[in-house]
Amino acid sequence: MKEIYNIISEIDNDIRIVSTIEVEGENHNECVREASKRLYEFKESLRFEIT
Amino acid sequence: MNIKNDIKWKVISINFSYDCAKTKRCKNCYFELAQKIKGSKTSPKIWESWIFSVFQNTEQVALSYNGKDFVTFIEILDRVNHYNVGAKVNITTRPEFLTDGKIAYFGKNKVNSITLSLDIPILKKKNLNDFNSCIDKIKKVGMVPCVSILMFDNSWSTINKVLPLLSKNIKQIHLLRPKYYTTKISKEKRSSMLFLLKQVDKRIFVDQCFNFELNGIPCTRGSDFVSINPDASVSLCSFDFKRENKFHLTKCPFI
Numbered sequence A: 001m002k003e004i005y006n007i008i009s010e011i012d013n014d015i016r017i018v019s020t021i022e023v024e025g026e027n028h029n030e031c032v033r034e035a036s037k038r039l040y041e042f043k044e045s046l047r048f049e050i051t
Numbered sequence B: 001m002n003i004k005n006d007i008k009w010k011v012i013s014i015n016f017s018y019d020c021a022k023t024k025r026c027k028n029c030y031f032e033l034a035q036k037i038k039g040s041k042t043s044p045k046i047w048e049s050w051i052f053s054v055f056q057n058t059e060q061v062a063l064s065y066n067g068k069d070f071v072t073f074i075e076i077l078d079r080v081n082h083y084n085v086g087a088k089v090n091i092t093t094r095p096e097f098l099t100d101g102k103i104a105y106f107g108k109n110k111v112n113s114i115t116l117s118l119d120i121p122i123l124k125k126k127n128l129n130d131f132n133s134c135i136d137k138i139k140k141v142g143m144v145p146c147v148s149i150l151m152f153d154n155s156w157s158t159i160n161k162v163l164p165l166l167s168k169n170i171k172q173i174h175l176l177r178p179k180y181y182t183t184k185i186s187k188e189k190r191s192s193m194l195f196l197l198k199q200v201d202k203r204i205f206v207d208q209c210f211n212f213e214l215n216g217i218p219c220t221r222g223s224d225f226v227s228i229n230p231d232a233s234v235s236l237c238s239f240d241f242k243r244e245n246k247f248h249l250t251k252c253p254f255i
Helices: A028-050 B027-039 B044-055 B070-083 B100-108 B120-125 B128-140 B155-165 B187-199 B208-215
Strands: A003-011 A015-023 B007-016 B060-064 B088-093 B113-118 B144-150 B172-176 B204-206 B225-228 B234-236
Touching: A003 A028, A015 A028, A028 B007, B060 B070, B070 B088, B070 B100, B100 B128, B113 B128, B120 B144, B120 B155, B128 B144, B128 B155, B144 B155, B187 B208
Parallel strands: A003 B225, B007 B060, B060 B088, B088 B113, B113 B144, B144 B172, B172 B204
Antiparallel strands: A003 A015, A015 B007, B225 B234
């Protein structure tokens, strides 16, 4: 079953990263976590750069 | 099991904000951010690896250009084009940041659409002829011109007057409720707004916040929006009352 998820990640209200993903398979929670983790890592690297 | 194969990245949006998130547009916020970015050492490796791993199979990429550091911006745009030849690319910016040269550059570099972000002070001050001329130039180089307008309480009367004067070349007009901004619209006003939105211009789209206020129908955000917490855990939106909520979010990311 396919479902759409929107994931929002922000850095101090300055930079906002929004991703929309479509998830297949049964393990939606794991997929969302994996996608979120990648966005989170990216967000944190940006935070380090701009502060 | 490789769950990465089950994830399809449909849209990636990276926005360097020039709006104050909590109140009306604030120049100080924007300039402070511009200074931060200007003073930072861009990390090509981080951008490169991330863009490669995510952008490669992303259907749409949305970038915002805040008027500063065009060199870095086109570097990001070049990488998006390099790693993903099929993605639709949209750039959101303000009209005053677009010169003829930049429009031509975007047109030559596989940018599909330009969304011009407006607010009421700009619509009141700006000469609409200049603005419409900008829209026409965007279309002339093969890109799709769109407009997004921030909707505050007092915005409606201006929007009402300005809409008929906007260029017919605009493909879509997005009316957006500013983040963290919510208010109650009277029943009478809501009815007249809905009537006009449906009757006057079919190019108009509203975001979920605004749609919720207009129609009084609970937005779907609760069921499909998640947010990343400071500890990297994931939460569902606090508006989600239907699911068994394993997580707890104290504040909706938008309101």
